[in-house]
Every structure is written in structure tokens, then in C-alpha cells.
Amino acid sequence: MLGASFLRKTSLHDYAFTIAPFERGGAIQGHARFGCRAQAVLKRISYSLAFSISLLNEEAILLSGSDGLSSQGRNLAKLLDFFGVSWRASTLPALLSDQNINGSGLRVLCSSDHFAALIADLSRDSDRARRWREQIHSVFVYAGDDIAALDKLVKTRPGPCSGGFAISDKLPEFCGIMCGIRIGEDDSQVNLVFAAQEQSTEIISSDRGPVFLKREYEGVPAFLSSGARIIDIEDDLPDGIFDVRHHVLEAIPPVLYLKWAFAATCWSAPERSGCLVIDDPLLRPTYGFVDFRELLSLMRRYKFSTNIAFIPWNWRRSDSGVTRLFRENPEYYSISVHGCAHTRAEFGSADSEHLYAKTRQALERMDQHAAATGLAHDRVMVFPQGVFSEAAMRILKRTDFIAAVNNDTVSFDRNPRPITVADVWDTAIMAYDNFALFTRRYPWSGVENFAFDSLLGKPVIIVIHHGFCRDHCIQLIEFMERLNALACPLIWRSLGELVKRSCRQRALSPDVTQIEMYGKELLVENLSDRTKQFLVRRRESNPSLINEVFAGGRHIAWNGSDDQIQFEVEVRAGENVTIRLHLHELGEVKERVENLNDKARTMLRRYLCELRDNYFHKLTSLSSNGH
Numbered sequence: 263m264l265g266a267s268f269l270r271k272t273s274l275h276d277y278a279f280t281i282a283p284f285e286r287g288g289a290i291q292g293h294a295r296f297g298c299r300a301q302a303v304l305k306r307i308s309y310s311l312a313f314s315i316s317l318l319n320e321e322a323i324l325l326s327g328s329d330g331l332s333s334q335g336r337n338l339a340k341l342l343d344f345f346g347v348s349w350r351a352s353t354l355p356a357l358l359s360d361q362n363i364n365g366s367g368l369r370v371l372c373s374s375d376h377f378a379a380l381i382a383d384l385s386r387d388s389d390r391a392r393r394w395r396e397q398i399h400s401v402f403v404y405a406g407d408d409i410a411a412l413d414k415l416v417k418t419r420p421g422p423c424s425g426g427f428a429i430s431d432k433l434p435e436f437c438g439i440m441c442g443i444r445i446g447e448d449d450s451q452v453n454l455v456f457a458a459q460e461q462s463t464e465i466i467s468s469d470r471g472p473v474f475l476k477r478e479y480e481g482v483p484a485f486l487s488s489g490a491r492i493i494d495i496e497d498d499l500p501d502g503i504f505d506v507r508h509h510v511l512e513a514i515p516p517v518l519y520l521k522w523a524f525a526a527t528c529w530s531a532p533e534r535s536g537c538l539v540i541d542d543p544l545l546r547p548t549y550g551f552v553d554f555r556e557l558l559s560l561m562r563r564y565k566f567s568t569n570i571a572f573i574p575w576n577w578r579r580s581d582s583g584v585t586r587l588f589r590e591n592p593e594y595y596s597i598s599v600h601g602c603a604h605t606r607a608e609f610g611s612a613d614s615e616h617l618y619a620k621t622r623q624a625l626e627r628m629d630q631h632a633a634a635t636g637l638a639h640d641r642v643m644v645f646p647q648g649v650f651s652e653a654a655m656r657i658l659k660r661t662d663f664i665a666a667v668n669n670d671t672v673s674f675d676r677n678p679r680p681i682t683v684a685d686v687w688d689t690a691i692m693a694y695d696n697f698a699l700f701t702r703r704y705p706w707s708g709v710e711n712f713a714f715d716s717l718l719g720k721p722v723i724i725v726i727h728h729g730f731c732r733d734h735c736i737q738l739i740e741f742m743e744r745l746n747a748l749a750c751p752l753i754w755r756s757l758g759e760l761v762k763r764s765c766r767q768r769a770l771s772p773d774v775t776q777i778e779m780y781g782k783e784l785l786v787e788n789l790s791d792r793t794k795q796f797l798v799r800r801r802e803s804n805p806s807l808i809n810e811v812f813a814g815g816r817h818i819a820w821n822g823s824d825d826q827i828q829f830e831v832e833v834r835a836g837e838n839v840t841i842r843l844h845l846h847e848l849g850e851v852k853e854r855v856e857n858l859n860d861k862a863r864t865m866l867r868r869y870l871c872e873l874r875d876n877y878f879h880k881l882t883s884l885s886s887n888g889h
């Protein structure tokens with residue numbers, strides 16, 4: 263039997279936890295209406311449970327030594343947990359010793375040391391070799407310590423090398439959105455390359471040879487990486503930014519393999535959405551180098567959408583022709599909320615009263631802007647200068663905002679909380695009081711970073727300032743064309759719509775899908791041809807903050823426990839429903855009134871910024887062009 267050497271860790275436990283509150287009938291918080299459906303829910307649960315057990319065939323096996331998982335093995339385990347994949351650890355002798363396992367669902371992940379021993383083993387034992395072919399779906403192998411052993415599996419050549427990388431465009435199923443991507447040169451992260459061989463298919467290549475390839479061993483596909491390190495997603499990111507160009511070998515091969523090998527069961531995003539955000543402009547025919555009519559025709563032609571991060575202080579200054587242009591083209595233009603007055607670090611303060619006043623004022627000004635222009639805004643905060651505090655996130659959560667969007671992920675506080683790789687790989691960062699912080703990037707982070715974000719299930723949010731359009735948007739269009747040429751097409755949305763559609767989900771049965779929600783609103787869409795149950799969960803360390811949960815305007819039962827809330831919605835085929843969380847009013851914080859001095863300073867600052875964007879930048883650009 264597979265025996266005592268196993269550590270067991272399955273996402274089924276996770277699922278059982280999710281449904282447990284529904285099973286406990288009486289413990290359900292909320293409404294009696296739900297009670298009469300308990301029977302049906304239980305029936306569904308037993309059906310789903312049976313389906314989930316069959317999914318266990320797709321589980322991952324981490325090969326370990328007799329002393330447990332190695333540090334790289336533990337890093338793989340963290341990755342599997344992150345993607346919601348069931349796994350267990352097994353020693354080499356225990357693997358394939360079970361006669362009774364049916365199916366061919368096992369995915370093995372191991373070092374080349376273990377893999378070399380395993381292959382040698384199979385050549386000696388025909389029974390084990392047969393079970394290998396019958397039970398193992400595929401293998402992921404990273405370089406172990408014993409290079410001679412690896413060399414026997416695939417010829418290697420020593421590094422180091424620092425050349426760029428190319429991801430093959432010949433394996434679209436395996437490489438997904440990373441298909442055909444080129445990654446720029448980086449410091450020497452490659453200590454070993456493989457020799458090109460006929461039996462193998464190159465997946466990632468460096469200028470010195472393949473570093474990730476596929477070949478068959480005893481009839482089973484194996485994916486071999488020449489990297490000896492697997493990324494530890496619990497590592498802190500000192501600057502809060504993940505740049506895949508610095509982690510090519512430790513991140514891309516394992517993630518590509520997991521997304522391919524567990525495609526049916528791992529967490530994934532329901533769609534790949536994108537939005538361009540331009541910070542600061544007033545809604546006038548032109549702002550700096552941005553010409554809104556020109557930009558609209560470019561969006562139509564080159565297929566993308568733009569959100570203007572609008573400074574609420576400017577609410578009385580919009581041009582009616584431009585707001586009409588926005589109103590009439592909601593599939594291309596949207597606006598979000600960019601601070602309040604865009605004064606220095608206005609959301610970087612730790613003063614709750616000040617922050618509450620700023621937030622309320624921002625929302626009031628945006629509402630007045632909507633009333634005056636008829637142009638609605640997305641209730642998404644884009645922090646000025648990227649500066650925010652934990653307190654700001656806590657206050658925003660308690661107002662009408664549904665999420666925040668930012669480049670920076672580390673707060674402005676004196677002792678900011680550490681942000682890990684896993685925080686940033688997540689659909690949105692939930693570390694700040696569980697108020698979703700979606701990340702965005704500048705174009706110069708490279709298409710490879712946006713593609714990798716999308717592979718992880720994150721939305722693609724690009725940020726620029728007006729200066730990026732100084733060449734009549736030529737470099738912008740070149741970049742958008744590269745994004746639109748990715749192997750999996752992006753769906754361009756308004757920023758609010760992108761936030762509402764951002765979640766991760768996995769099928770638990772043909773009728774039941776589990777969803778993890780991030781923003782305070784979520785659009786649940788049933789694209790199938792049958793009625794489906796959606797078990798929705800959202801991280802919330804303080805469930806007592808939640809007042810009500812609405813689904814399509816009706817309030818629904820929910821349950822809060824163990825740092826999350828959960829509830830269930832049924833959606834008929836082809837329909838969708840919007841979930842809204844309503845939190846209790848923020849009663850304890852008083853507002854503070856801005857004094858006249860502050861007002862004058864704010865006004866001066868805004869006008870000077872506009873002078874800079876509209877005249878100084880343009881003049882310097884003209885003179886630098888030699889005119």
C-alpha cells in the first residue's frame with residue numbers, strides 16, 4: 263500500500279470545509295428561506311463529493327526521500343496549494359507499489375536525482391514499468407544535485423549563461439499565453455543547459471541551448487527543467503513587485519506544467535481581461551499629449567480599452583463634448599477615481615479621520631461629476647503617486663469603493679507589512695484588511711510580465727501617463743499590438759467591469775463550481791447550458807464587518823468562519839448574477855473639514871501640475887525633437 267510515508271494534502275479537504283457550513287443546517291446564519299433547500303444541497307454535496315473523489319486521480323505526487331520533502335519539494339508543494347491542486351508525498355519505493363490504483367491520472371513531480379533512480383528502477387522491474395505506463399500521466403523534473411545522473415537522462419552542458427530566453431510556439435496547449443514569448447537577457451540565472459537532441463522537444467531555450475524540454479521515458483511524457491531551484495512563493499518581495507524576467511527558470515517551467523497538467527482541476531480565471539489606465543487627465547479635448555478623439559479611433563482600430571484615472575478635484579472642469587464621447591463609447595472609455603485632490607501622499611496617511619474625510623469628499627465629487635455630466639464612474643481607487651497606507655485600505659473598504667488598483671503593493675506605513683510572491687501572484691492582493699488591491703504595470707515591464715500575470719489568472723492592467731502618447735501614440739499602439747498578438751486573446755473591459763469579473767474558479771462537479779471572490783462586487787456568469795451552483799468564498803478576517811450579501815438585488819444567506827465568508831448562488835444556463843457585499847457603516851470615524859489654507863494649496867498644486875503636463879512637457883518635447 264501507499265503507506266505511512268505519505269503526507270496527505272488534498273484540495274478535497276478544502277472543499278469539505280467550504281461546504282461544511284451548509285451541511286450544518288442550523289448553524290447557517292441569515293434567512294429561513296435557505297433552510298428548505300438544505301436537503302437539495304446535501305444531495306448535491308454527495309454527488310459532488312463522488313465527482314471530487316474521481317478528481318483525485320488527477321492528484322500530484324511529490325517524490326521525497328525517507329526524511330521527507332526537500333526544500334525544493336516543499337516549494338513545489340506551496341505552488342500546488344496555491345493553484346488548489348491535491349498532492350501527496352511518496353517515497354520512491356512506495357510509488358507504483360499499489361496494484362489497485364486505477365486510471366492514469368497521477369502527475370509526478372521530482373528532482374532529476376529521484377527521476378534517474380526511478381528510471382533505473384523501471385528498467386529492472388517490468389511490472390513496475392507496466393504500472394508506470396498505466397498510472398502515470400506525466401512527470402515534471404527539476405535539476406537535482408547529481409549532474410552525472412541528470413546527464414544520463416539528457417545530455418547537459420555547463421553554464422553559466424545570461425542570454426535571453428525564447429518560449430516555443432510549437433506547443434500551444436502546453437505553453438498557453440506564454441507561447442512564442444521572448445524574454446530579455448538577465449543576470450546569470452542559468453547554470454546548466456541541455457544539449458539539443460532529436461528525441462526531445464524544446465519548450466524554453468536560451469542562446470546556449472534548451473533549458474526546459476519535453477521527452478518520453480518508458481512511454482510517459484516528462485518535462486525537464488535545467489533549473490535547480492523552484493520559486494518559494496512565501497518569499498518576501500522587498501519592493502513588492504514580481505518581475506518574471508528575474509525568475510525565468512524557477513517560475514515559468516513549474517507554473518506552465520501545473521497549469522497544463524491540472525487544467526481541469528486547478529484554480530483559473532474565467533476570462534483574460536485587460537484595460538489601459540491613463541493617470542491624471544482632465545476630460546478636455548486634449549490633455550498633454552492625449553487627444554481623446556484620436557485615442558478613440560486608435561482603440562477602435564487596434565482593439566483595446568482605456569480607463570482615465572480621474573482626479574475628483576477636477577469634477578467641475580470636464581468638457582461636455584468629451585464626457586459625451588465617453589458616455590457614447592462605454593466599451594472603450596471609462597473613468598475611475600484617482601485620489602481626491604491629488605495632493606502629496608494624500609492616501610498615505612495613518613490618520614483615519616483625515617482619510618475618511620478625503621474618501622467621502624472624493625466620492626461626493628465623483629457623484630457631483632456624474633450628476634453634472636451623466637458620465638458614471640467605476641468605484642475603483644487608483645492611488646495618486648501609488649501611495650497608500652493600511653489605514654487607507656481599511657477606510658476605502660468601508661465606503662462605496664469595490665477595489666483599488668496600484669503599481670506599488672507595499673504600503674507607505676513606517677513599518678509596512680511584507681508582501682510575498684504569493685500575495686502578488688494572486689488575482690488581487692488581499693493582505694490589506696481583505697480589501698482587494700489589483701496590480702498594474704508600465705509597458706516597459708515587457709509583454710512577458712503581462713503574459714505571465716495572465717497565465718497566473720491576474721487581469722492585465724497597463725498604466726501610462728500622457729507623455730507616453732507624445733509620438734501620436736505610436737509606441738503605445740506597438741505595445742498594444744504585441745499584447746493583442748498573445749497566443750490567448752485578451753478581452754478589453756472598463757476597469758470596473760474588469761474588477762467585477764476578476765476571480766478564480768474551479769469545477770467541483772459538472773454542476774458545482776467553486777469561486778474565490780476578490781473585489782466587493784463580482785459578476786458570476788454561467789456560460790454553460792445547464793443550471794449551476796456556485797460556491798463563492800471570499801477572504802475576510804473580520805466577518806462581523808459584513809452587513810449583507812446581495813445576489814442580483816436579493817439578499818442571500820452567508821456564513822463566516824476561519825478568515826473567510828462563503829455563500830452559494832444558483833445561476834441558470836446563459837445567465838449571470840452580480841454579487842455585492844454591503845459592509846456596516848463606518849460609524850466610529852468622524853470627518854474632518856478642510857481649512858481654507860489647505861484649499862488654496864491644493865488649487866495651486868493642481869494648476870501647476872496641469873501647466874507642467876500641457877505646456878512644459880509639450881514644449882520640452884518639441885525642442886528635444888529639434889523643432
Ligand SMILES: [Zn+2]
Nearest residue numbers: 541542646647
Ligand atoms: Zn496621478
